Amino acid sequence: METxxxxxxxxxxxxxxxxxxxxxLVVRSPIxxxxxxxxxxxxxxxxxxxxxxxxxxxxxCSKLNYTxxxxxxxxxxxxxxxxxxxxxxxxxxxxxxxxxxxxEIMKDxxxxxxxxYQRAYNREVSEYVDRLMSNENAWCVVSVPTVAWAQKxxxxxxxxxxxxxxxxxxxxxxxxxxADPVSAWDVHKKNLERRMNRLNAHQFSALHFSNxxxxxxxxxxxxxxxxxxxxxxxxxGHEFIANxxxxxxxxxxxxxxxxxxxxxxxxxxLNGTLIEDFEFEFKDGRVxxxxxxxxxxxxxxxxxxxxxxxxxxxxxxxxYDSPISNSGILFYNTLFDENAACHLALGNAYPVCxxxxxxxxxxxxxxxxxxxxxVHEDFMVGxxxxxxxxxxxxxxxxxxxxxxxxxxxxx
Numbered sequence: 408m409e410t411x412x413x414x415x416x417x418x419x420x421x422x423x424x425x426x427x428x429x430x431x432l433v434v435r436s437p438i439x440x441x442x443x444x445x446x447x448x449x450x451x452x453x454x455x456x457x458x459x460x461x462x463x464x465x466x467x468c469s470k471l472n473y474t475x476x477x478x479x480x481x482x483x484x485x486x487x488x489x490x491x492x493x494x495x496x497x498x499x500x501x502x503x504x505x506x507x508x509x510x511e512i513m514k515d516x517x518x519x520x521x522x523x524y525q526r527a528y529n530r531e532v533s534e535y536v537d538r539l540m541s542n543e544n545a546w547c548v549v550s551v552p553t554v555a556w557a558q559k560x561x562x563x564x565x566x567x568x569x570x571x572x573x574x575x576x577x578x579x580x581x582x583x584x585x586a587d588p589v590s591a592w593d594v595h596k597k598n599l600e601r602r603m604n605r606l607n608a609h610q611f612s613a614l615h616f617s618n619x620x621x622x623x624x625x626x627x628x629x630x631x632x633x634x635x636x637x638x639x640x641x642x643x644g645h646e647f648i649a650n651x652x653x654x655x656x657x658x659x660x661x662x663x664x665x666x667x668x669x670x671x672x673x674x675x676x677l678n679g680t681l682i683e684d685f686e687f688e689f690k691d692g693r694v695x696x697x698x699x700x701x702x703x704x705x706x707x708x709x710x711x712x713x714x715x716x717x718x719x720x721x722x723x724x725x726x727y728d729s730p731i732s733n734s735g736i737l738f739y740n741t742l743f744d745e746n747a748a749c750h751l752a753l754g755n756a757y758p759v760c761x762x763x764x765x766x767x768x769x770x771x772x773x774x775x776x777x778x779x780x781x782v783h784e785d786f787m788v789g790x791x792x793x794x795x796x797x798x799x800x801x802x803x804x805x806x807x808x809x810x811x812x813x814x815x816x817x818x
Contacts, residue, residue, distance in 0.1 A: 408574075411574075411578065411583070412442060412443050412446045413446045413449070413450065414583065414588070415443070415446070415578070415581070415583055416443060416446035416447040416449070416450045417450045418581070418583065418588050418589065418592075418651075419447065419450075419503060419547060419549050419651060420432075420447060420450045420451050420454050420503075421450075421454060421589070422588075422589055422592055422648060422651075423503065423547030423549065423647065423648050423651050424501040424502070424503060424545045424546065424547045424647050425501075425545060425645065425646055425647045425648075426451055426454045426455070426456060426501055426545075427455070427501075427645065428454075428455035428457075429455060429456075429457040430455075430456060430457055430499065430500065430501055431456070431457055431458045431459075431460065431495055431498060431499075431500040431501070432447075432451045432456050432458070432459045432460070432500065432501050432502075432503065433459075433460045433461075433462060433491075433492075433495050433500050433501070433502050433503070434447055434448070434459065434460070434461050434462065434502075434503045434504075434505070435462045435464065435502070435503070435504040435505065436461060436462070436463060436464070436505045437463075437464050437465065437466065437505060437507050437508070437553065438463050438464070438465050439507070439553040439554070440505050440507055440551040440553065443505070443551045444461060444505065447459075447503060448461070460491070460495065460500075462491065466508050466509060466512050466679070467512075469513075470512055470513060470516060470679070473513065473516045473517070473520050473521060473524075474515075474516060480524075481520050481523040481524045481527065482523055482524075482526075482527050483527055483531075484527050484528050484531040484532065488532075489531045489532055492532045492535040493532060493534055493535055496534065496535045496538050496539075496543075496544055497534075499544060500544060501544060501545040501546065501547075501647070502539065502544060502545070502546040502547070503546070503547050503548075503549065504546070504547070504548045504549075505548075505549060505550065505551055506548050506549070506550045506740060506741075506742045507550050507551050507552065507553045507556055507740075508553070508555075508556060508676070508679060508740075509553070509555035509556055509559065509679065510556065510559050510674075510676040510679070510681050510739035510740070511559070511679065511680065511681050512555070512679040513678050513679025513680050514679065514680045514681065514702075516679070516680075518678075518680070518704060518705045518708035518709075519708060521678050521708075522708050522709070522711070522712055525712065525781065525782070526712065526713070526781060529781035530781070533781075536781075540755060540757055540758065540783075541642075541757075541758050541759060541765075542639050542640065542641050542642065542757075542759050543641060543642055544641065545641055545645055545647035546647065546649055547647060547648060547649060547650070547651060548649065548650050548651070548742055549581070549651050549742075550577055550740060550742055550743065551577070552569075552570045552573040552574055552577065553570075554566045554569070554570060556573070556739070556740065557569035557570045557572070557573040559739050560572075560573055560576075560736060560737070560738055560739060561573065576734060576736055576738075577743075579730070579734065580652040580730060580731050580734070580743060580746075581651050581652050582595065582652075592648070595637065596637040596638045596648075597637075598637075599636035599637035599653075599654075599655075599656055600636065600637055600638075602636065602656050602813065602817055603634040603635060603636045603637075603656040605816050605817050606634040606656060606658075606724075606797075606807075606817065607633060607634050609797055609799070609805065610628075610630075610632070610800075611628055611797035611798055611799060611805070612627065612628060612798050612799065612800045613625050613626060613627045613628055613661075613664065613797075613798040614626045614628065614722065614795055614796070614797055614798070614807065615795065615796045615798060615804070616669065616749070616788065616793065616794070616795055617793075617794050618670075618790045618792050618793045618794065619790075619792050620670045620672070620790055621668060621670045621686070622667075622668060622669045622670050622788060622790075622793075623667045623668055624665070624666070624667040624668060624669045624689065624788075625664075625665070625666050625667055625798075626660045626661075626664070626665050626719070626722050626751075627660060627661035627663075627664020627665060627666075627692075627776075628658065628659075628660060628661055628664070628722075629659065629660075629661040629662075629664075629761060629775060629776030629777065630775075630776070631761055631762035631763065631775075632658045632659055632661075632760055632761060632762075633658060633759070633760050633761065633762060634656050634657065634658045634760075635656065635657060635658065635757075635759065635760060636653070636655055636656035636657060637653065639759070642765070650742060650746070652730075652731065652742070652743065652746050653746055654725050654726070654729045654730065654731065654746040654747075655723040655724065655725045655745070655746060655750075656723065656724050657721055657722065657723035657724070657757075657760070658721075658722060658760045659720065659721065659722075659756035659757060659760035659761060659776075659777050659778070660692075660719045660720070660721070660722050660751075660756070660778070661692070661776040662692050662718050662719075662756075662773060662776050662777065662778040663691050663692035663693075663718075663776070664691075664692055664776070665689040665691075665692045665718070665719050666689055666690055666691065666692075667688075667689060668686060668687070668688050668689075669686060669687050669689070669751065669788050670685075670686040670788070671683075671684065671685045671686060671786055671787060671788060672748050672787045672788050672789055672790050673737060673744050673747070673748060673787040674737070674739065675702075675706075675741070675784075675786045675787070676739050676740060676741060677702065677705055677706065677709060677784065678705070680702050680705045681701060681702060681739065682699055682701065682702035682703075682705060682706050682786075683699065683700050683701045683702065684699060684700035684701070685697065685698060685699035685700070685702075685703070685706060685786075686698050686699075689719075692718050692719070692778075693717045693718055694710055694717040694718075694753075697710065709753065709782060709784060710753070712754075712780070712781060712782050713780055713781055713782070714780075715754060715755065715778050715779050715780025715781075715782075716753055716754050716780050716781075716782050717753070718753070718754075718778045718780070719751055719752065719753060719756075719778065720752050720753065720754045720755045720756035720757075720778045720780065720783055721750075721751060721752035721756060721757065721783070721785065722751055723745065723749060723750050723751070723752075723785075724749050724795070724807070724808070724813070725745070725746060725747065725748055725749050725750065725789055726808075726811065726812040726813055727748070727789060727790070727791050727793065727810075727811030727812055728811065728812050729746070729747065731743055731744075731746050731747040732747040732748065734747075741785050744787055745785045745787060747787070747789075748787040748788065748789030748790070749787070749788055749789030749793060749795070749808075750785050750786060750787045750788060750789065751785070751786060751788055752783055752784060752785045752786070753780075753782065753783075753784045753786070754778070754780035754781070754782035754783040754784055755778065755779055755780040755781070755782065755783040756772075756777045756778045756779070758772060758777060760777070761775060761776075761777050764777065789811065790811060791810065791811040792810055792811060793808055793810075793811045794808060794809060794810075795807045795808035
């Protein structure tokens with residue numbers, strides 16, 4: 408396992424953020440993931456890092472904070488935390504975030520407290536958030552098992568057995584089990600690039616989604632939208648992979664161009680609360696109705712975060728016949744589950760998904776059909792019977808998905 412940890416860490420450092428010599432690396436890590444984080448530190452310095460900064464977190468302490476802290480604490484961010492992110496992002500630091508949490512740890516927490524702190528955090532470190540959303544800095548999100556998360560995914564197994572099984576699933580998903588993981592990622596990037604180039608060539612005016620679950624949704628696409636997938640590049644041309652694993656190609660929807668009903672395909676882990684069996688009704692881009700079997704109040708709280716949270720910021724296409732989907736594992740972790748199914752995201756769009764967006768402020772982005780918000784929350788909608796048509800500017804329909812998978816030129 409120690410050898411595997413170091414190989415995984417090396418893959419994330421060299422292929423994920425593609426660390427440059429002399430560059431600062433900031434690692435956001437739960438304390439339970441310390442063994443992997445130490446391996447990242449070692450591989451980062453071996454790759455020539457100028458400095459490695461660790462921002463530790465503990466979800467149990469976070470829950471205690473949300474439960475017991477005075478009300479005033481949720482409207483401010485400590486100055487040291489603000490300085491950490493603003494100072495490092497301005498010096499071109501790269502960021503690795505380890506996504507590993509108990510999917511239900513915050514289920515009893517007042518969602519209003521979470522929303523207030525999220526507002527304060529995004530207000531105080533908006534420069535950091537905006538730079539990452541615009542790919543000005545290299546960043547990568549990866550996952551490492553924790554006991555609580557592993558036992559949620561594999562409830563029939565004991566703690567250690569569940570963790571080991573989740574490690575196996577993660578290694579498979581990030582191509583660590585290939586003879587040469589780096590080469591395997593190069594091949595995978597090229598496949599995603601070919602698909603996104605085909606979509607970009609069409610410049611569809613909209614996509615229409617439908618399935619037997621009740622989804623009947625038209626997602627308008629802004630003029631000049633760009634499909635992305637696999638590897639990203641900073642403005643200076645430095646390549647990185649933002650998510651490991653990744654199976655998607657994605658773009659930004661037209662802010663006021665979404666209409667119809669969409670039904671979730673998988674549960675959503677929203678800030679430590681599990682949202683299950685939910686659906687949205689959209690009109691002119693805005694959510695006008697939401698229902699959920701569990702966690703509805705938390706979902707409604709998310710929509711009330713700001714005036715962009717009720718609009719879509721991402722549409723992503725993932726074939727049902729893909730590695731994570733075929734594993735049959737429900738990860739209860741968006742990083743993995745979003746790469747098992749087509750998904751949408753409420754909130755902020757990636758400005759890099761629009762031609763000429765560099766330098767645009769938020770008001771100008773909205774005028775060009777790009778949503779802005781302090782939230783960005785993915786939820787999964789893809790099913791084995793998902794049908795997707797691309798709609799040309801003249802109204803002609805082009806099959807993109809049939810029975811959950813790409814068809815024709817998009818395969």
